[in-house]
Amino acid sequence: MSKTVILIPSRLSATRLPGKPLLKINGVSLIAHVVNKAKEANIGEVYVATEDKEILDDVHLNKGKAILTSNKHKTGSDRIFECFEKLDLKNIDYIINLQGDEPNIDINDLKHLNKLIHINKPEIGTLGSEIKDKSSLNNENIVKVITESKITDVNFPLAKDFKRKLKNFELNTYHHLGIYAYKPDVLKKIVKLKQTNSEIENRLEQLRAIENRIKINVALAKSCSIGIDTMEDYIALKKILEYKS
Numbered sequence: 001m002s003k004t005v006i007l008i009p010s011r012l013s014a015t016r017l018p019g020k021p022l023l024k025i026n027g028v029s030l031i032a033h034v035v036n037k038a039k040e041a042n043i044g045e046v047y048v049a050t051e052d053k054e055i056l057d058d059v060h061l062n063k064g065k066a067i068l069t070s071n072k073h074k075t076g077s078d079r080i081f082e083c084f085e086k087l088d089l090k091n092i093d094y095i096i097n098l099q100g101d102e103p104n105i106d107i108n109d110l111k112h113l114n115k116l117i118h119i120n121k122p123e124i125g126t127l128g129s130e131i132k133d134k135s136s137l138n139n140e141n142i143v144k145v146i147t148e149s150k151i152t153d154v155n156f157p158l159a160k161d162f163k164r165k166l167k168n169f170e171l172n173t174y175h176h177l178g179i180y181a182y183k184p185d186v187l188k189k190i191v192k193l194k195q196t197n198s199e200i201e202n203r204l205e206q207l208r209a210i211e212n213r214i215k216i217n218v219a220l221a222k223s224c225s226i227g228i229d230t231m232e233d234y235i236a237l238k239k240i241l242e243y244k245s
Contacts, residue, residue: 003091003092003093003094004093005096006045006046006098006110007046007049007080007096007097008038008048008049009049009050009100010048010049010050010055011055011071014101016230017228017230020101020228021050021100022058025237025242029058030100030103030228031059032059032064033103033241034099034100034101034105037104037105040107041107041110043096043111043114044096044114047066047067048064048065048100049079049080050066050067050068051068051070051071051079067086069082069083075205076099077191080097081188084187094117094183095181096179096181097179097180097182098179099179102177102178102227103237103241104240104241106222109177109179109221109222109223112219112220112222113221114181116156116219117181120217122156122215123183123214123215123216124182124209125156125218125219126145126176126180127179127218127221128151128175128176128220128221129221129224130175131144131169134169136175137166138165140164141164141230141233144173144175145162145176145218146161146162146172147174148160151172151219152220156217156219157172157217157218158215158216158217159218161210162176162204162206162207162210164204174218177221177224177225180206190209190214193208196212
């Protein structure tokens with residue numbers, strides 16, 4: 001049977017909102033919310049990869065698993081690869097990199113991605129959802145993915161490019177969700193590659209894969225999770241989740 005592990009990179013020193021993993025909603029930290037969602041999806045073991053003992057302790061306090069990593073990593077991919085090596089897990093087919101700042105991720109989207117990667121065996125799989133508000137095209141905090149063809153419930157088209165800003169809507173453009181499913185050997189290859197100029201300039205590490213001819217397939221997400229990049233994002237999501245509870 002195919003095996004997946006979910007690894008969640010997390011650190012306190014985020015540029016735009018330092019300390020955000022430990023911000024609380026309904027008395028529970030953001031990182032603990034994400035861990036709980038990942039565990040609820042029930043597609044594999046879940047670990048947080050962090051350079052901060054405060055995050056490690058919080059995850060353990062909330063009955064999650066965490067691994068302490070180096071504080072020298074430049075990207076989340078580097079961090080989860082160190083975590084994966086330290087765990088020394090056997091017979092893992094895919095590593096899912098789940099962002100630690102999206103506590104309202106839909107577990108059905110995670111399950112859908114996991115299903116498609118084990119059927120299609122891509123080098124990397126990720127998620128995209130339909131863009132309903134065209135104003136997001138110019139919002140650099142909302143990453144866009146452009147695919148070779150329209151995404152449906154059953155297909156898994158290749159990504160052509162990723163953009164932070166678009167002047168005009170292009171055909172087959174979707175809101176990119178920062179979730180990646182890597183074959184372990186592909187993740188190992190990526191972290192050994194030098195960061196590209198485009199990756200650094202756009203702050204999009206997936207461009208390193210694209211520019212090195214590593215293919216990324218995109219599955220359809222039914223919902224568009226809200227990532228927390230600013231205090232305004234946190235306050236808005238806090239209101240939504242506390243209202244739902």
